[in-house]
Amino acid sequence: MNYLTISESAKDSFIEKRSEFIGYIAPVKTNNEAVAFINTIKAEHRKAKHNVYAYILREDNISRYSDDGEPQGTAGVPVLDVLKKRGLTDVCVVVTRYFGGILLGGGGLVRAYSHAASLACDAAHIMDMCLCHRLKITADYGMYGKISYLLPNYETITVNSDFGSDVTLEILVLSEKLEALKKELTEVTGGSADIEDCGELFEDFSSVKKNS
Structure with a gap:
């Protein structure tokens, strides 16, 4: 019955082989709120190659994700997995990637997106x-x-x-x-x-x- 969520939005970033990964996290309670947050980040980073997201809601037990152009299974799923492992709900994470010209490979992408999502979670106050x-x-x-x-x-x-x-x-x-x-x-x-x-x-x- 009890659950873990966050009190307010937070972000953190790192650079991997010249690609910049920026992890954003926000509290959301509905599908509309999650989509609005994703669209806000996308609008802020129109020039970014990818805006990968994942979110989990208590309402109707919803969980969704998107690789946003990255190879299937290398981006959205790793971000969602971070949220699940931490037991967080009513949260949305968007990871923005500015491509640095060096390919990371499947394993490298999984690690990078997982790390960006983890950094965003660490930056937030968990309730x-x-x-x-x-x-x-x-x-x-x-x-x-x-x-x-x-x-x-x-x-x-x-x-x-x-x-x-x-x-x-x-x-x-x-x-x-x-x-x-x-x-x-x-x-x-x-x-x-x-x-x-x-x-x-x-x-x-x-x-x-x-x-x-």
Whole structure:
């Protein structure tokens, strides 16, 4: 259910035997968004010999690629393979090639396009999108210490804190840890905390998982 994607566009490039390879990556959610991104890069690099692409979407489980004039199987498939191996979805990669006059051969092309796609992925911020619940916890100040001591055990993310007449915390908790957290919150506050479940959603937990 959880998935990996990227937060924003990124790019990187390298030169192999006088050919320049520029890898671009962008977050896309629909087929139209992917095509629009590909067309933008193509328009930017009209003089390039090739604009190879691959993309994977969660919507309808779509994955597509194009060799854009390179020998079949030497460009689009290697780029798609990089995305699959990294487990990325809702992303599109375009690799632009400016031909330098020296042929790379089939194996050389596969390595070059794979490397360009990998560089683009490395340049992007990867988000670990997890199914979670947004909880609104309201309690008196006497309970705040107990609550804040408890939350790190459940890898929660605090999205809002309001210190008014009571303390109100809005947090994200992974769906699989929801019931256990609610139970323990009720226990440590003696049932005095008001716990409101604001619904289920996908959010980025990469920072929490990196530190855990």
